[in-house]
Amino acid sequence: MENLLETFNERQGDLWSELLNHLGISIFSLLIAMLIAIPLAIWVVRYPRVAEVGLQIAGILQTIPSLALLGLLIPLVGIGTTPAIIALVIYALLPIFQNTYLGISEIDPAIEEAADAFGMSKMRKLFKVELPMARPAIVSGIRTAMVLIIGTATLAALIGAGGLGTFILLGIDRNDMPLIIIGTVSAALLSIILSSFIRWFERAKLRHSIIGLVILIVLLGGGGIYSAYANRQQTVTIAGKLGSEPEILINMYKELIEDEDPDIKVELKPNFGKTTFLYNAVKNDQIDIYPEFTGTVLETLIEDDSIDTQGLSEEETYKQAKEQLQQQDQLTLLEPMSYNNAYALAVKDDFKKEHQLETISDLASIQSEIKAGMTLEFIDREDGLRGIEDLYDLDFETSSMEPALRYQAIDDGRVNLIDAYSTDSELRQYHLSILEDDKGLFPKYQGAPLMTTEFAHDNPQVVEALDKLGDKITEEEMQEMNYEVNVEDESAAEVAHDYLSENGLLEEEK
Structure with a gap:
């Protein structure tokens, strides 16, 4: 418990920021899903066969694994908030569409006939009779969708969208139970609070419900979406895979670049996720740089199956990786570091x-x-x-x-x-x-900054700064730095700064 409280106190600022981000993404996704599903369900009530097709499609979309869906969206819309919102909207459609359709279609026909007998127009009947009677079912669908969105939104952290999933993924990666508990409990409490708030709409008058929903979206959702989309400026964006080592490296990149040119602002996206997510992100200009390994390039990222990495020296592996990246995707791999993270x-x-x-x-x-x-x-x-x-x-x-x-x-x-x-x-x-790998199966894995050739050409000062790490950092030094972050709980930024300072790689420290 003491460790949990200590972690909570240390991470309060990050928790509040990620909570608002999670909230903004979730509410904005729910709003879009409602704007799509409710009108569509109202329209198909008079066309049962079309409604059946719609329910089938919504059901199929919801069965797509969330991680797979995010992976499919990255090549189309890039990384960050956009693919996360699209995925969450897709998952929220079924409960809202289904409950709205059932709520209206199951109204007693006698009531519908009475409304027609009073000469009500279709719109008047919809707002005075059908929606008020179907409201409990509709609100129930919205509550289900919100709970689903809050839980699924934790995976948004894998593609750079942030949110409470950042705590959970970081906790899993570092085997840090307090981080996992903080992220999980926060997501659960957020789900309970929002679910209770939405339940209020079921009892309130329709007009008050609409006004309350608008206020909720503006006050709560607006802040998260504003932080995601507004106030963005031209920066060098550097991302890293899950783990302490990539986080240490990207902090080194940040310090070296800003030390080389103080006018450059560097934005870091640590614990970004899988190799393919990052690779697609840099190809699609969603990020500018990320640390990659020479062996991973040849074994995973290059489509030429004829390349045999067995027996290649470190220099040969790097040369092959650099040439193949340039030919295949016009990407540049800078000078690698000394250590081989095989x-x-x-x-x-x-x-x-x-x-x-x-x-x-x-x-x-x-x-x-x-x-x-x-x-x-x-x-x-x-x-x-x-x-x-x-x-x-x-x-x-x-x-x-x-x-x-x-x-x-x-x-x-x-x-x-x-x-x-x-x-x-x-x-x-x-x-x-x-x-010992006595038959030499494992390729050489030297880390190096990966970026587009165009970015490297347009930013020579960045290349010059990052080349300072070329042939630096031994395996023993990297393992020690990882130990300091994972076991001794030092921050990756502090560990990165200490190494750069002790090795005279920062101009201000010389």
């Missing part, structure tokens, strides 16, 4: 000693005893589990896990083999040893 297989120190393990090949003698926990990305890669099974002729039980959870699993004894990166702080934290 894939690895890791076991507990005592397990290694007990079974006399030194190399991956040594696993062949105990593969029946192996219970592996690995990330889904590693399992599905040719330079991951697939390659290990083929090159080393191994076959063992494997479960897919989120990156942070696999370390907890091996520490608890639920698994005894995991995939890792050679600079992970958890190797030191959980007393793990890396097995």
